Each structure stands twice: as C-alpha cells, then as structure tokens.
Amino acid sequence: MTELIVDIHKDMWQTANDRTHWARKAKRTKAVRLLANMTARSQKLTVPTPCIAIAQIGYLAADKSRVDVDNAQPTLKAVIDGITDAGAWADDDSKSVGEISYRRGPRSPVKDHYRIHLKFIDQHVPF
Template structure:
C-alpha cells in the first residue's frame, strides 16, 4: 500500500459547506492541486491502476466532523496526482473511490491533513 500525506493550511482548506466566491474557490483548488503535484513529484510517485483510494481526513479539532465534506479538497488533490503523472487519469477505469474516513486530529493546529492511501486492485491472474 502506497501513501501520501498532504497538509493544507486552514486559509486554503475547502469544505462542501463553504459558500465561497468562485475566484476564491478556484484559488484554493489550485493551491491544493499544485501542492499535491509537488509532493507526488518529490516522492516520484507512480501508482498501479486500478487503485482504491482511501482519504483519511485529519481535522484541526477533535470535535464532530463529516469527512465527506472534504470531497472538493480531495478531488483537487487527485487532480494534482494526475498532473504529476502518478496515474494516467483519475477516471473510474483507473481510480476506485475515494472512500472518505475520519483520520486522527491534524498534528499542526492551523492545518488540515489529507492522508491518501492507495490500495492496488489488480487481480494477479
């Protein structure tokens, strides 16, 4: 299983519950996409396809949270992986999921954490 951790400053975090102006939303998506692209290139990440993606979301606080609301941020991160060449595309032929889970509290107070886990789904026969 391959993993990638993306820590996102609270100023760039995107939630499905946010009501952002389109330009502010685009700026945040671009930041997450470029950050993930950089991290994937740094790790020379190449993923087998098809692959199951599990996204563990580490929130800033330990209170109640809905991990599914991080879908915009996770989608931007998956697009960054496509830009980095980690897989051919993030369509349904190559990527299963993502499956959203609550992760442990983010280690830095002003950041959110997306912990992506990639589980190979190739059948060996």
C-alpha cells in the same frame, strides 16, 4: 500499498458546505492542486492502477466537534487532480480509481493544517 500525505493550511481548505465566491474557490483549488502535485513529484509517487483510494482526514487540533468527512470532497478532488498532474497515474477516471473512501483520522500534527493521508490499494478484482 502506496501512500501520500498532504498537509493543507486551513486557509486553503474547502468543504462541500462552503458558500464561497467562485474566484476565491478557484484560487484555493489551484493552490491545493499545486501543493499535491509538488508533494507527489517530490516523493516520485507512482500509483498502480486500477486502485482504490482511501483518504484519512486529520482535522485541526482545536476541532473537537463531530464532522462529516465527505464534506472534504472539494479539497480531496483538488489533491487527486494534483496527483494526476504529477503523472503518478495516467488519469483519475473510474477505470484507474475505482473507489474513493473517506475516513476521519487522528488530529493533524501540523499546527493550522489539515492532513490528508491517502492510501492507494491495488485493485485487480474482476467483476
């Protein structure tokens, strides 16, 4: 199983519920995408495809509230695109990544950062 951990500063985090100006959203997306790209390249990440991606979201230590982990989708999308930019797989289309699931993980161990811990599971199951 292949894994990647990306720690994202709270100022770059986006949720599906954000109502942010398009320019600010674009700047955050670009920053997260670049961070994921650099992280994947530094680890020489290679993901076997087709695969299933499981994202475990570690929230801020101060955040004790209930959360809807699906709201992390905009940030996770930028991370997935950054992995594609790094060349870890040919593309992040539905043939390569058949499913992405979200789970709440333990609190992030890095102050003021969210943690996305991705696991990529080889999926050679015929349907």
